[in-house]
Amino acid sequence: MIGNKSIKMVILRNIPIILFIAIFLIFGIFSPKFISVDSFKNILVSSSYVGIIAIGIMFVLLTGGIDLSIGSVMYLSAAVTGLSVQKLQVPTVLAIIIGLGIATLVGVINAFLIVILDILPFITTLGMMVFVKAVGLLMTKSESVKLPKVITSMGSQSVLGIPMPIIIFAIIILFGVLFLGKTKLGRQIYAVGNDVEEARKAGIHTKKVLFTCYVMSALFAGIGGIISVAQIGIVNAAFGKGEEFNAIAAAVLGGVSLAGGVGKVFPGVVLGAVMIQMIQAGLxxxxxxxxxxxxISAGIIFLAVFLDSIRSKYIAKAEKRNIRNENKGLQ
Amino acid sequence: MSEYVLELRHIAKSFFGIPALKDVTWGLKKGELLSLIGENGAGKSTMMNIVGGILPADSGELYINGELYRPTQPSDAKKAGIAFIHQELNLFTNLSINDNVFIDSFPRIGVLPLIKKTEMSRRVKKALEAVDLHVSPDTIVEKLSPGERQLVEIAKALSSDPQILIFDEPTTSLTNKETEKLFGIIDKLREEGKSIIYISHILADVERLSDQIIVLRDGCITDEDKKENYTIDRMIQSMIGREISQLYPTKTNKPSKETALSVKGLSQSGIVHNINMDIHKGEVVGMFGLMGSGRSELARIIYGLDPYEAGEIIINGEKVEKHNPQKAIEHKIAFVTENRREEGLLMEFSILDNLSLVSVPSSAKGKLKIVNDECVKNKAEDIVNKLKVKCPPIENNPAKSMSGGNQQKVVIGKWLLTDPEVFIVDEPTRGIDVGAKYEVYNIINQLATDKKAVWVISSELEELMGICDKILVMGNGEIHGELAREEFDKENILKAAFNQTVEDKTEKGGR
Structure with a gap:
C-alpha cells in the first residue's frame, strides 16, 4: 500500500512534465509532422517571449501580487522602439534601449502606485493596462509600425546553430535562477510572499523588495515584446493583447502559487511557457x-491549471497526513 | 562596570493616556534566568517591546553593561546582543532553515552579489547542533513540527551570538517531551553565561527554571525575589493582588442520563480508530491527550470539518448523515477551536462582528432574510455583560485590541449566541492568565449547570481533573481509557496517554 501511495505521489509531483508529454503526444498522433526536431525548435523559439514575460510576472506573483499591464507594456515598448527608428532615425541599439527604458518607467509607475501609495496591485495594473495601451495607440495612431531589419533579422539569426531568441531566453532563465535562488534580494522575495508583516519584522526592506518585483515584471515584458516583434516583424494594434493571460497561465502551470511565496523558474515556469506555446503550435x-x-487553447490551459490546482490540494493533504504518521512513530 | 547586563531605570509608557508601565526599575545579571510573570495586560509585552526597540519609552533609561542603550528599531536590539524568541513563531514556512536564519544578513561570496551557501550551512549546522536538532539546514520549515520550529527559532537567535535571550511563552505549542528538551537547552545556555529573560503563564515552569522572579501587575512591579523564596501561591497572589482560595469553581452541574452526543465506532484511516464515546446533557467530559494524539482531529470530524470512513455520529438521538459544519450548527453543536488567533477570531474585524459571526442567520428576519443590526448588537452586548468581557466598545474596536483571556471569552460568547446544546472546547485556557482561566472554568461550569453537554479538550491534566465529570484519555488516534471523577488519578491518566503499545492493558487498567 505504501508503494502504491508513493507511486501516486511521484505522479502527482510530476504532473507538469506528464501533462507536457501527454500534450506533445496527442498533437503528435493527430499530426505526425509535429514530432520532429524542427518543430520542437520552432516551438522553443516562439515560446521564448512567453517564457520571458512569464519569468517577469513570476517575480510579482511570488510576492502575492499581480501585474495585468504586461501585455500593454509589450505593445508600448515594441512600438516605441519601432517609432524611434522610423520617425526619429535613432540607431537601432539606442532605440531598443529607449523601448526598454519606457517599459521600466511603466514598472516604476506601477511600483510607485502599489508600494508607495498603497493602491491594490489588481486595480493599479488593470488601470495601467488600459492607460499604457492608450498611450501606445496615441503614438502610433493605431497604425502598424515596422521594425528595422537589424531587429527582425535577429529573430531568425542563430549562433552555433542556436536561434538568437533561444539564446536570449536562456540568458534570462539563468538570470532568474541565480537572482531568485542565490541572491539576498531573491530569497527575500520569497519571504515577503510568505508574510509581508513578518518580513518587515525580520528586518527586510519590504518596500524595496516589492518595488524591484514590479519593475522587473515590466522590464521583462519589454524584453519579451521586442523579442516577439523580432519574429513577427511588425507591431499592429492588437500586439500584446491577452499576453498577460498566457504569462500567468505559464507561471501557474509551472507551479507558481498565486498566493505568493512558491515557485521556481526552472524547470517550472520554463516548462509552463513551452507547454502553452506547444498547445498553440499544435493547433x-x-x-x-x-x-x-x-x-481551444484557452480551454486546454484552463483544464491544465485546474488539474494543477487539484494536484496541489492533494499533495498538501497527503503530506499533512504523512507528518502525523511520522509524529506517531516518534512518540 | 555595572553588575547588570541589562538594566531598566524608571521606565514609563502610556497608550492614549492610559499608563501601561509606571516607573519600572529592574536589572538582569549575567548568567541569570529572570522570569517575568503577570496577568495579560500587566505590561510584560510593552516592556519587552521597549527593550526590543519596537516601541519607544515615554521616560526612563535603558542600560546595557552600564552603557546607555537607546534602541529605535529592532535591528538596534540585535546589534546590542539581544535576541528574541517570540510566542508566535516568526519563521517563513516556505523557505529553508538556512534562508530563515540569514534572511536579513546573507553571507556573500566576496564582492559578488551571490549568497555563500557553504558558510551559511556551516554556521546553521553549528547552531542546530547547539539546540540538539538533527535535520539538514536545507530542510523547508513547513516540513517541521511546531516543536522543531521552536528549536529553529532558538538556533536563529543563537546564530547572532547574543548575550541576552528573551523567551516569550516558548512552550505554548510544544509537547511535554519537547518542552523538557527546550528546558535542557535553556539550562545549557545559562551555564554558558548567557543571560535569559523568560516570560510565561505556566508557573510550574517558572519555578523549575528561574533564578529570580519579577511579578508585574497593572504596569508596576508588585513582587521581586529569588526563586527559593517563592511558592506558586505567592506568585498567584502577587499577580492578581488577592488571595485565590481555589483554582477551580465548585461544581454545580448534575449530569443527566440523557445522551446529547454519541459517537459509535468512528474511524478514519490515519487519523482516528474505533472511537466510542457518549456525552450526556449537563456533563463536562474532558479529553486528555498529547499533541498529535488525534484529539483535535476527532473534534474536527465530529464538527463536520473533516470526513470519516466508518461509524456513526448521533446528536440528541438523531443520526447525522453527510456531515458538514452547517449541519453541526443546525444540530446545535458549538466548536471553540484550539487556535483562537488563526481559527477562532477575525482579528482585524470588530468585536461585534466576531460575536455575531455564527448567529447572524438567526437574526435575519422576514422573507428576504434581512439582518436586523439592532437585534444583533443587543444580543452581543448581553453576552459581553454575561461573560464579563473587559473590552472597548464592541462596534468600532477590532478583536486584536483585547487581551488573550478576553479574546477567548469572545470566542465562547460567539457560540453562546447560537444557544447550542453541545459545546466542544479545544484548549480553552491556552496562553491566558490565572484570573481569566478561572472565569473560563466558571463559564464551562455554568453551561453544564444549564444542562448543556460540554466536551473539553486539553493537554493540561490538572485543569481537566478540576472541572470534568469524566476524562477520556486519547493516544495514537484511539481512546485508551475512561475515568469517572472518583477515579481521577494523575499517574493512571498519564500512563494511559503514553502507553500506546500495550493498548489492551491500559484499556482494562483505565476502566
Missing amino acids: VFMQTDLYKQPL
Missing part, C-alpha cells in the same frame, strides 16, 4: 479553424 499544425484556435 496550427492540426489546421484548426483560425477562429476556434484561441477557444
